[in-house]
Amino acid sequence: MEPDEIFRSIADVDGLKRGQYTPNNQGKYILDTNPSWPETVVNGLYVSDIRARIEEARRAVLAGQKSPLYYHMARRQMNTAILAKTVGMTVFRVKRHLRPEIFSKLKPSILDRYAHALVVSQEELKSV
Amino acid sequence: MTTELITKETLANGRTYIHRTSAHCETGVTSALFRDKGLDISEPMIFGIGSGIFFGHLPFIKQTGLPVSTFRSIPGLVFKKAAKRLGVKVFRKRFRNQQKGMDELRRVIRTGQIVAVTTNIYWLSFFPRRYRFNFSGHNFIVLYENENGFRISDPALLEYTTDCSTHDMERARFARGPMEARGLMYYPLSVNPDHDIRKACITGMKDSCKQMLKIPIPLFGVKGMRYLAKKVIKWPDKLGYVEACRQLAHILRLQEEMGTGGAGFRFMYAAFLQEAAELFGSEELAELSQEMTAIGDIWREFAVVSARIIKQRGQSEETFAKVGGLMLICAGREEQLFKDLDKVARKLKA
Structure with a gap:
């Protein structure tokens, strides 16, 4: 399979222009701004990886294993360590809030902190 | 095929800023900052003088749970080294307090000085959503303030200047997580008018050779490449096929994405060697530049073979042994190249 075909089949990424150095006909290096296929491949892989992780999180929430906070955290490409730093809580506390039964009892003030950190409204934060 | 796309902007004090597209954010930003101060220097030149080329495998630093392999020196180092060597x-400065960080930025751009800021790419909404990854360490230049927030020039990602809202700017500059920028902003104060670009080039080359060959830890430089290559060969047995593919994809991502200018900065370094060859009139440097291009092509082949493996999940005839073998070839040739470069750089006269 040609490199070109591989990237077309691997990724549905539109051609975002990024600079890369390539020698021209005379062997002199110039900055070319056509998207390069390896970059497109890896970008496509990463995008699909993130999507899969968000989908997995959504399923876990719908199945009642995790609180909606887990989904919103995945959506913002965060993990518990980053989220804990952003809201200014301990990782232990954030992990506890990922349990649905504990999340449902949270005070509005705590929810507000999460909503602010994840840039969603409080209503959105409670749903997926 | 386009060489350079240029957009012009007028700054707060009436001066003109020229936006040029570049391959990598840090070198592109540094080059733009120096050009603004009247030191006309290209992006590969900055990359070479700042000794940006490197290799390191860092199994103890994880990004989305996967070990990091880097093809460049630590973020921020290229700017520091290039500035020092060119007498800039x-x-x-970093900020503990968000408000102070934003106030200082506003104060400086009001004087007409352009400022580079380090940001988390996830929060930059001027950029297509699908390309926004949680990665703190993207640099761009703030030009002036306007009704939408800030006018910015992002040499690595965009071909034109654009607006960035105040909210985005605050979130992106002060995002928490690994490699926090903590509102880092930087700009040159003054340029030494009688800087010696030839001397800076020689220092940069020698330093690169030292980084690639002489670090006595087997994770860095050419030794790091060999270490990683041997690990790659063992991955399918050790981790299972799916996990091995994930890890390989991560190496590929660090090599080709993150604005490397192609083949993990190898093409950018070849461009630097070519420019240096013209500057010194040295035939040897021109040859080394061609050798670097050839090495870059092998890295590209490594990427092609890896992509095939990842795509076809076991049905392809390509193996992890072949991928590791290609990496070992790169290691061998780069070792020879940097040994030669060291000899050549010592002979050059400033």
């Missing part, structure tokens, strides 16, 4: 005085 710089201002560089």
Whole structure:
């Protein structure tokens, strides 16, 4: 399979222009701004990886294993360590809030902190 | 095929800023900052003088749970080294307090000085959503303030200047997580008028050779490449096929994405060697530049073979042994190249 075909089949990424150095006909290096296929491949892989992780999180929430906070955290490409730093809580506390039964009892003030950190409204934060 | 796309902007004090597209954010930003101060220097030149080329495998630093392999020196180091070697005085500051960080930025751009800021790419909404990854360490230049927030020039990602809202700017500059920028902003204060670009080039080359060959830890430089290559060969047995593919994809991502200018900065370094060859009139440097291009092509082949493996999940005839073998070839040739470069750089006269 040609490199070109591989990237077309691997990724549905539109051609975002990024600079890369390539020698021209005379062997002199110039900055070319056509998207390069390896970059497109890896970008496509990463995008699909993130999507899969968000989908997995959504399923876990719908199945009642995790609180909606887990989904919103995945959506913002965060993990518990980053989220804990952003809201200014301990990782232990954030992990506890990922349990649905504990999340449902949270005070509005705590929810507000999460909503602010994840840039969603409080209503959105409670749903997926 | 386009060489350079240029957009012009007028700054707060009436001066003109020229936006040029570049391959990598840090070198592109540094080049733009120096050009603004009247030191006309290209992006590969900055990359070479700042000794940006490197290799390191860092199994103890994880990004989305996967070990990091880097093809460049630590973020921020290229700017520091290039500034020092070209005699540029710089201002560089992080902030504990968000408000102070934003106030200082506003104060400086009001004087007409352009400022580079380090941001988390996830929060930059001027950029297509699908390309926004949680990665703190993207640099761009703030030009002036306007009704939408800030006018910015992002040499690595965009071909034109654009607006960035105040909210985005605050979130992106002060995002928490690994490699926090903590509102880092930097700009050159003054340029030494009688800087010696030839001397800077020689220092940069020698330093690169030292980084690639002489670090006595087997994770860095050419030794790091060999270490990683041997690990790659063992991955399918050790981790299972699916996990091995994930890890390989991560190496590929660090090599080709993150604005490397192609083949993990190898093409950018070849461009630097070519420019240096013209500067010194040295035939040897021109040959080394061609050798670097050839090495870059092998890295590209490594990427092609890896992509095939990842795509076809076991049905392809390509193996992890072949991928590791290609990496070992790169290691061998780069070792020879940097040994030669060291000899050549010592002979050059400033």
